[in-house]
Amino acid sequence: MIKIGFTYDLRSAYLAMGYSELETAEFDRESTIDAIESTLNQLGYETDRIGHIKQLVERLQNGDRWDIVFNICEGMYGIAREAQVPALLEAYNIPCVFSSPLVMALTLDKGMTKRVIRDAGIATPEFFVVTKQDDINKVDLPFPLFVKPVAEGTGKGISEKSIVQNKTELASVCRDLLKAYKQPVLVETFLSGREFTVGITGTGEKATAVGCMEIVLKEHAEKGVYSYVNKEECEDLIEYVITTGDDKQKCEKLALEAYRILNCEDGGRVDIRYSHEGNPSFLEINPLPGLHPEHSDLPILCTLNGIAYPELMKMIMDSAIQKVRQKK
Template identity: 30%
Template sequence: MKTKLYVVYGGKSVEHDISLKTARTVLGAVDESKFELHPIYIARDGRWCAPDAQGLAGAEAAERLVAEPAHDSEAASIGDILLRKLALPGKKVVLPLIHGSNGEDGTLQGLLEMLNVPYVGNGVLAAALTLDKAMSKLTLAQAGIRQVEHRAVLREQWLADERGCIAWLEDTIGYPCYVKPASLGSSIGINRCENRGELTAGIAEALQYDAKLVVERELPGREIQVAVMGNEEPIASLPGEFIHDNRFFDFASKYSDPRLQMSIPAEIGEALIGQVRALALQAYRTLGCEGLARVDFFLDRDGLLYLNEINALPGFTSASMYPVMWEKTDGTTYAKLIERLIDYAFTRHEARQSLSYERLAPC
């Protein structure tokens, strides 16, 4: 009997459209002789529905399904999907493909844990930590991992004393700097700021997406990425680098620049390749990651590595850095990579079934 593969995509997230691209690629690559596909679409307002695999090509078809009477609220729609889809008998696994909030942040993972269903990727704590840049930086600093100078700013702090916040950031971070929503990816809401006016405007924009921000000093140099996968004994790919001439690698640069090129392995020398792979594994373990993550570094002009961030659900189209790095490292194809990640999900789930949830008598 085929394994039922539930692909969850869309979501109440600014990165909704990116999730659709990822899901189309994944569903088109899965070996249907091994898996029975069950797409589950989460609309922008948070309601769930189950289009057929063919209906995935357009979000319009899925959005129409959301209008069904059974889907008149988030709770009703989730209950309907749990009864009609996730309650089907047989071996099953969930592949969450929601980038950003309400999917990559531990919320969906918590629901799947309560349902006792195997799922691909990071668990609740690692998902929450990796998406929240401020908290992940605190945790990584405790492990002694070098990072760029940064400060976290809360909305309440900004609203209470805007001038004080600006003065504090100018004294401790300076210009140029970057303002980032703490819990968002794909370079959405990020701005490079060279003066007080740009910093004020950048903070105002970022606060539209998140109540917590990270302001980070600019580090001239290169951006190096490493793909990691595995549970207790993770492995790291060869490092990669995007070749571009943009001062700021923003959303448009990532997704629309036709001149963008990958360099895998990055041209950094054998010793540095070993160092960056080892640091990627250290960071992965420090945040308790499982399944997969992409670890991003800055390499300064003196050859020092600074950890930028860990992305627990990196871009995952066939042309994204994460799968391409694995293909260049060990020949793993896109379809095989999905199967390897599913295997990690089953291994973790089986290990957790041995845990007891009742108080045991003393030995």
């Protein structure tokens, strides 16, 4: 029987260590860990809970080994934080579910990712990376613009204020974000059209889209953006609508191109938004998609498209297991 090690950042474990709600916003709840583990068991895999990276270090030091590790650690420090567990496992020649350390580190940096995406000829909003206060007046793009931290997730640092209409607003939001997140700020053309997210499973030529859904903001939601607040209270503020026809075809094509160019493995999600004229653009890619069965976007969009949670997990594992076979 294939033995899967399971690494994750449990939110409550970090809260207990004294980290804040915001610092741990991307971390997982016990219910996500339970759902993943019991589904892997249902699929016939033996699982071994490891926990966060420091617990993994101890276990490796003790001589413990696994056929493959199912890793969902988001990491705490640095731009390569999502790459840390995959890189550590690589050093021990232990295969890991999801993308390589290179992909994990690159895609957390939305600016660097957009350079690769743009080079491949895939549509993405024009942008400028503001690294320090002095850079703010170098931004030479037409308003309205969208301003966000270059390397966060889960809507961190994103609110109605992210949409800026003039130089004064731009300067004020950039300054606040530089200070609060201690990292560069990505300034992009604001896309005012409809928003979609596409789920993908598999690797390379075998990657396929598992579905597309539209993010529709309800009346009481924060306006114009799928923000931190709208994400945290998605049950009340967001309506997720299945996408069909031409929109589905356009979005899935763009998402698959981006996924393949970036060499993502096993599964992920691509965020897309339409321009005012209705042309789709790449916003960002998530090679470590949230996997809470009811709260996370990938499982939600799969459910809407008739793919139950165990089926999604099976598609991810069927792709990942090739890495164990290749090694043997």
